Amino acid sequence: xxxxxxxxxxxxxxxxxxxxxxxxxxxxxxxxxxxxxxxxxxxxxxxxxxxxxxxxxxxxxxxxxxxxxxxxxxxxxxxxxxxxxxxxxxxxxxxxxxxxxxxxxxxxxxxxxxxxxxxxxxxxxxxxxxxxxxxxxxxxxxxxxxxxxxxxxxxxxxxxxxxxxxxxxxxxxxxxxxxxxxxxxxxxxxxxxxxxxxxxxxxxxxxxxxxxxxxxxxxxxxxxxxxxxxxxxxxxxxxxxxxxxxxxxxxxxxxxxxxxxxxxxxxxxxxxxxxxxxxxxxxxxxxxxxxxxxxxxxxxxxxxxxxxxxxxxxxxxxxxxxxxxxxxxxxxxxxxxxxxxxxxxxxxxxxxxxxxxxxxxxxxxxxxxxxxxxxxxxxxxxxxxxxx
Numbered sequence: 502x503x504x505x506x507x508x509x510x511x512x513x514x515x516x517x518x519x520x521x522x523x524x525x526x527x528x529x530x531x532x533x534x535x536x537x538x539x540x541x542x543x544x545x546x547x548x549x550x551x552x553x554x555x556x557x558x559x560x561x562x563x564x565x566x567x568x569x570x571x572x573x574x575x576x577x578x579x580x581x582x583x584x585x586x587x588x589x590x591x592x593x594x595x596x597x598x599x600x601x602x603x604x605x606x607x608x609x610x611x612x613x614x615x616x617x618x619x620x621x622x623x624x625x626x627x628x629x630x631x632x633x634x635x636x637x638x639x640x641x642x643x644x645x646x647x648x649x650x651x652x653x654x655x656x657x658x659x660x661x662x663x664x665x666x667x668x669x670x671x672x673x674x675x676x677x678x679x680x681x682x683x684x685x686x687x688x689x690x691x692x693x694x695x696x697x698x699x700x701x702x703x704x705x706x707x708x709x710x711x712x713x714x715x716x717x718x719x720x721x722x723x724x725x726x727x728x729x730x731x732x733x734x735x736x737x738x739x740x741x742x743x744x745x746x747x748x749x750x751x752x753x754x755x756x757x758x759x760x761x762x763x764x765x766x767x768x769x770x771x772x773x774x775x776x777x778x779x780x781x782x783x784x785x786x787x788x789x790x791x792x793x794x795x796x797x798x799x800x801x802x803x804x805x806x807x808x809x810x811x812x813x814x815x816x817x818x819x820x821x822x823x824x825x826x827x828x829x830x831x832x833x834x835x836x837x838x839x840x841x842x843x844x845x846x847x848x849x850x851x852x853x854x855x856x857x858x859x860x861x862x863x864x865x866x867x868x869x870x871x872x873x874x875x876x877x878x879x880x881x882x883x884x885x886x887x888x889x
Contacts, residue, residue, distance in 0.1 A: 542841075542883045543884050544885040545871050545874045545884045545886065546872040546873060547871055547884075547886040548824055548869070548888075548889055550818055550820060550864055550867060550869075553816070553819060554813060554814065554816065555813070555817050555852065555854035557812045557854050558811055561722065561723060562721060563759070563791070564720050564721075565719050565802060566712075566717065566720065566802050567687060567688075567802040568792075569713035570710060570711075570713075570802055571684055571712075573599075573681065573684070573710065575681060576702060577601055577675055578699070578701040578702065579602045579603070579606075580697060580700075581600075581601060582603075582696065583599065583600035584598075585598055585599065586689050589688060590689045591686075591687070592689060593683065594684065594685050594686045596682060596683045598681050601679040603680075606676040606679055609675065609676075610669065610673060610675075614672075617665035620662035620666075621662055624655070624658040626658070627655035634647055687712045687713035688711070688798075689709055690711070691709065715795060716792055716793065716794055717792070717793050719759060719792075719806065720789070722786035722788050724785060730812060731812075734813075757770060758808070759771055759800075759809075767799070769795075772791060772792055773789055774791070774792050775790035776788075776789050814852065817860075818859070818864060818866060820857060821872060824870045825850075831847055832847070832850055834846055834848055834871070835875060836864065836870055836871075837870075837884060837886055840883075843871060843882050843884055844880055845878075847863055848860050849861045
């Protein structure tokens with residue numbers, strides 16, 4: 502039995518079929534590549550780097566003290582007899598604060614007064630003796646030697662009286678010291694002593710502190726680099742104004758903002774009005790003082806706060822913070838070239854101005870930095886830039 506051969510399975514047809522399959526596969530692969538390439542070209546926002554002035558804020562930790570901050574200490578020894586005020590109270594200058602038992606000082610005063618009376622009587626007797634001897638000497642009844650001796654006794658009595666009167670005044674002062682009054686107006690601090698406690702001039706702790714806080718001082722330290730910035734800025738201002746810069750003149754700092762312990766800004770700006778003349782060798786810092794008005798008595802001695810001082814840096818390169826990403830201790834950005842291909846660069850951040858970083862190394866003016874989509878980018882990726 503003869504079987505007819507099917508022409509479909511001829512060798513030439515097999516070759517044609519294979520070629521067709523290869524062409525279809527090639528076309529499909531090419532289209533996949535084009536599609537993949539198109540998917541990699543992401544449309545991402547970019548920022549063109551330009552030079553501009555930046556305002557940076559420096560922060561310094563400060564301690565607050567009343568403009569007048571007085572230690573109240575006893576000037577005599579004795580038992581504390583009365584406490585007329587309470588901690589935190591506001592007192593006027595001259596108001597009674599404490600009283601030390603004055604019994605011993607009153608007795609001392611009485612003794613000094615009695616001694617002074619004796620001295621007065623002795624002086625009176627010496628004068629009477631002189632008055633008695635003068636006519637006798639004039640009539641040559643007695644020699645003038647007796648009169649000279651009487652005059653010498655008078656001078657001794659006079660000096661004794663003066664000494665006794667000085668002792669009286671000293672005793673009166675000591676008695677007055679038993680009543681302790683406010684040397685200035687202000688707020689009473691902590692009172693560690695209680696009625697009946699012995700107080701002396703040599704006590705380690707004062708009876709209390711008295712602070713006048715209508716104005717307060719905030720003391721802080723600034724590193725030498727920041728201080729030089731303000732010194733040079735002042736010299737530049739004087740140069741522009743046509744004045745010769747004198748390094749002995751007081752520096753003019755910007756207004757100072759005080760941030761309180763609760764994170765709120767104190768509503769009144771302060772003024773830096775004192776600068777230490779020397780740099781602390783151990784820390785390399787300079788001590789400064791800022792003054793703040795405190796009419797509402799919000800600020801108290803012993804408190805702390807953070808001072809903020811603005812610096813203006815001219816013509817610096819800035820980029821938005823969101824354009825950066827960090828890896829360990831390095832900061833990177835993606836920069837698009839003229840072909841819209843991105844390159845990752847390491848940049849050096851030298852400061853912060855609001856939402857921008859100030860860059861000292863790694864980018865140049867005119868560079869285009871990518872603002873988002875970093876997780877989809879690698880070196881050489883192509884983007885469609887959208888300029889912001």
